[in-house]
Amino acid sequence: MGYKPERTCILCRGKFEKSQLLRIVKNGECFSKDTTHKKDGRGAYLCCKCKNSEDLIKKRVLDRAFRMRVPDEIYDLLKGE
Numbered sequence: 001m002g003y004k005p006e007r008t009c010i011l012c013r014g015k016f017e018k019s020q021l022l023r024i025v026k027n028g029e030c031f032s033k034d035t036t037h038k039k040d041g042r043g044a045y046l047c048c049k050c051k052n053s054e055d056l057i058k059k060r061v062l063d064r065a066f067r068m069r070v071p072d073e074i075y076d077l078l079k080g081e
């Protein structure tokens with residue numbers, strides 16, 4: 001049994017293994033979904049339940065995670081998951 005690092009979902013605050021989370025990464029001004037969990041930049045994690053949640057945009061959780069105004073397009077990007 002190996003050590004499995006856990007990350008916190010930015011919406012429900014639950015802890016999950018990385019493989020169960022979607023990572024959103026900010027590199028410079030550019031946001032993207034990081035399916036490999038290897039991209040450089042500041043990351044935020046969402047669990048599979050939360051990534052389609054309406055609360056994402058209502059509570060603007062990405063804004064909080066990245067300490068900036070995250071464009072609505074980025075939230076829309078997540079809905080398609």
Ligand SMILES: [Zn+2]
Pocket residue numbers: 009010011012013014046047048049050051
């Ligand atoms: Zn969650």
